[in-house]
Amino acid sequence: MKRIAALVFVGLALAPCAIAQTKSDPAKATTTAPKAPAAAKSVAQKEWKETFDDWVLACAQTTDGVKSCAISQSLSNTKTRQLIGALSIGKDKAGKLVANLQTPLGFSVSEGIKLSLDGQSGVAVPVKTCLPNGCLGIVELDQNMIGQLRKSTEMSMTLQSLQATPVVIKFSAKGVVSALEKLLKEGA
Numbered sequence: 001m002k003r004i005a006a007l008v009f010v011g012l013a014l015a016p017c018a019i020a021q022t023k024s025d026p027a028k029a030t031t032t033a034p035k036a037p038a039a040a041k042s043v044a045q046k047e048w049k050e051t052f053d054d055w056v057l058a059c060a061q062t063t064d065g066v067k068s069c070a071i072s073q074s075l076s077n078t079k080t081r082q083l084i085g086a087l088s089i090g091k092d093k094a095g096k097l098v099a100n101l102q103t104p105l106g107f108s109v110s111e112g113i114k115l116s117l118d119g120q121s122g123v124a125v126p127v128k129t130c131l132p133n134g135c136l137g138i139v140e141l142d143q144n145m146i147g148q149l150r151k152s153t154e155m156s157m158t159l160q161s162l163q164a165t166p167v168v169i170k171f172s173a174k175g176v177v178s179a180l181e182k183l184l185k186e187g188a
Contacts, residue, residue, distance in 0.1 A: 050182065053175025057182050069186045071179040073171050074102075083134050085157060085169035087115075089141065089180065097141040101125055101157050102134045107167070111160040113137045117145075117152040125157075150177050 046061040052071075059069040070090030076083050086102040101113050109127045116122030123145070125137035141149070149155075155171040 050179075051175075052179035052182070054172035055175040055179035057179050057186070059186060067186070069183055070100075071176070071183050073176075075169065075171070085171070086134075087155065087157065087171050089183065092140075097146060099125075099139050099141055101137045101139070103127075103137070103157070103159055103169075104134050105130065106162065107135070107159040108162055108164070109135060114158040115139060116156050116158065117148045118154055119156075120148070122156075122158065146180075149180065152176070 045063045047059065049056055049058045051057075055071050055073050057069060057071050059067060061067045068090070070088045072086065072088035074083070074086035083102065083104050085104065086100075088100045088102075089097060090100070092098045099115060101115060103113060109130065112127055113125040114122040115125050123139060125139045127135045127137050129136055152173050155173055155176070157169050157171075159167045159169070161167050
């Protein structure tokens with residue numbers, strides 16, 4: 001039942017990408033296994049994953065031969081298992097590279113999410129929907145952003161608290177270049 005719920009969530013909410021690995025904050029976070037993306041109507045016949053330092057590439061191939069892959073990093077609190085934030089990158093149905101950002105609940109949805117690389121001004125990402133375990137934003141990655149991602153040493157998403165103060169969630173860039181290259185090589 002848990003697996004079916006996870007596949008439905010990934011298929012409906014994150015379409016091209018899956019929220020996969022949970023990255024550790026030494027004091028507060030834990031690591032969990034990634035769920036590979038799956039098509040909504042087909043059952044995954046083959047699933048595999050590969051770890052690149054702090055990033056995980058997760059792939060699934062359905063019984064009808066459709067392959068879907070995403071790289072991801074997710075942060076959660078070890079004590080409460082509450083989501084801190086997640087970032088995944090994969091291809092949409094048109095083959096364009098997109099980033100999916102998942103935030104915890106309790107933030108100002110109207111302010112959206114800001115995705116930044118190396119402390120730059122960042123790109124605004126509107127919140128598409130909120131579900132019981134967090135809110136989701138999706139942004140297409142253009143060639144400029146992909147180039148910046150390949151050189152970045154830090155990635156972050158900034159949310160605004162209900163008290164109108166910015167909250168920055170930082171992701172590790174360790175392994176993202178290798179994971180991205182493998183994602184692009186897999187072609188799915």
